[in-house]
Amino acid sequence: MADWNKTRNFFSQQLDRWWRDCCVAGGFLTRLPFPAPKDGAGKGALAGSSRAFPVIGAAVGAIAGLSLMVVAGLDLHPLACAFVALAVSALVTGALHEDGLADVADGFGGGETKAKKLKIMKDSRLGAFGMLAVVFSVGIRAGILGGLPSPGMAALALIAAAVLSRGLLPAVMAVMDPARKSGLAFQAGTPDQESWVTALVLGGLLGFLFLGPGGGLMALAMAIIAVAALAWLAERQVGGFTGDVLGAQQQAAEIAVLAAAAAAL
Template sequence: MADRKKKPSPTQSDASSDGLDSLVPNSDEARKILSGWGSDLRIALLFLTRLPLPASFGLEIKKGAIAPAMRAFPIIGASLGIFGGLIMGLSEIFGWTPLVGALLAILAIALLTGALHEDGLADVADGFGAGTSKQTRLDIMKDTQIGSFGVVALIFSIALRVAILAGFSDVGAASAALIAAASASRAALPLIAHRLKPSRKSGLAVSAGSPDDASLYAALALGGALTLLFLGPVGGFIALIIAIATCFGVIELSRRLIGGYTGDVLGAAQQICEIAVLLAALAVL
């Protein structure tokens, strides 16, 4: 007698089919994930840099448009890191020391971004360092005058990043570390905006809005992928763990001291996470 193959029951087939279907996004979900990248890249470029773009580029950022565009932040960060790497490469061609090349790279990126993140770091250092209550901290952070804590934080941030970049064995390794750090640190920003509420009733944190889960996961995936690409699987994994821990440290500190976050907190977080990734990269490359 010939063997008969056992056919799966309709119930088993339906269950398997439903399980697979739940893992595959439908056409509407896929379209949402894949669409709008051009607009988000434009908004991210406008928000994170101070490039002299033509009016035809569309220079207006509407309220609430920044939050969904945060998924593109790691791409802009990687682009800034690539530019810094080119500066270090040119410095080597001209015969300048690694220290000079690193300093010029950090300066060039600061000029491209309008020192946006450095300004946030200085304000947070002043507010968190000198303030004695939530309101006094927020008031100090809003003050346009820089204090002693802000000056020390800026000097420390610039000097440490320059020293780290100059400490790599070659320009290629320094450039890879800078690209990974610039990307991963900007991927941390939507995580903060997603986890915390704005500390003020107005300001950047309110106008930017909170990124949804899809935008957050896209940013984290991009930042993680770029970090692994440029630092390798082992170095990239270590750097990402350190970056995530650093980011959650900033989140907890900001929640405890000002009850949420501001635009300055995002800037400070970028600087701190960038330093953390650079330190991790220096240890493994």
Template sequence: MSDEAPPTMKEYKPSWINDLLVALLFLTRIPLKINMNFSMAAVGSSARCFPLVGLVVGGISGGAFFALNLLGLPVFVCATIAVGLQILITGALHEDAIGDVADGFGGGATKDKKLEIMRDSRVGTYAVVTLIIAIVLKITSIGSMYPEVMALPAIISAAVASRGVVAWGMYLMPSARKDGLGASAGKPPLMSVVAALIFTLVIPVALMGPFAASAALLGSFVSAGLMGWIAHRQIGGQTGDVLGSLQQVSEITFLVIAAGLFSAGFSA
């Protein structure tokens, strides 16, 4: 993304198609070739499409779970492959973020030290333990859903809701740094985060039913809010790693609650 666009490239202009392409480029490793030049400021404008990226990521991983389950593979094998696919599609972007936050918040004594550790490419004990717990919780939550067919809408809904949370994190939380992702992307327009919220609410309700979706969404929002509060106390706001942590925490909470509700027979 250079400041001077090649003559053959079009300049970014906000539109649903352009914003979805920017969001996909930013949040996934899906190989897209687009004839468009844009800066990090476009990421803030594209926040309205973050939940739609979740629809793509969740649709691919949830579809894989569903297909493999139909083939008769053990349910926890299906769940492991589904989670692995999400990590592959996103390039472990969010997992890397929550690992950095765990190392920074756990190992730093001051704000500056925490931010320094979060930028360090080395992986510490806090990160390793956090990632193990996070991945295990996802796999066991998906694998324990009954009937197994309910895992598909739950995976998609969790992916949608957790990325909608990222849009609101960008809007509500100040940047903890003067540089970096949180600062360069900027604060999304209000209407963008409102659109993201609509997708975040409507898609899970349509897929899971109002009761299960509402309970999972509430838990997802509460956990993200708690993560945001911790980040504000630790470093005074958000960074790209904090935003990725919001996604992970809210997605895990969503899946855990959905697994409990579906296993207890609540699906509407």
């Protein structure tokens, strides 16, 4: 009986920890009404909850995928269905990642020095580079989704892309330094090895589940390449990562996963 109680308490504690991590991660990554943790979410809380990023990605992808299936049932053109799904995804996340992509494009494209680039990235105004980056991101993703053989496959690809693209972000936070000594990236903290490895493995496994072994492996490899390329660019441009850089990496990884899905499905 004592052993059973210990086992039950252990799993209860683990479930509580996972739920807290999902609430912290979901409260930041989405506009969904996740309850705030009772003990608050101060400095380092986001890094501590980062293992739940793929879980939140699965929720975002599932909502977007469901919306795609619903509008597909109305016999809309596949491209229109794809745009609706991406619009729903942006609504769920508050266009958090698209905003980061736009800021990175404006900063990297318009600034001459590190300080100038970071200043532009903090500016809430949208420039030409940022607008084009978002247009290209949405257009490429919609084009890929609209070209998949069926709405069901498009929905699975959406979920896989949402999961894998977010599952890679904790590793970036762990291996790169923040570009600023203030701001989101600095306040988020550094994920420990357990957190970023869990996020990476969980993201990979869910990707394999939705895309199959071959498609999942291709998607993971292409997403890693996309994220690593932007990490290299960010290191050269601003000397580290910011919240905007993470958003741009998520967008690049999502495009990479969808491209892999189109090749595999």
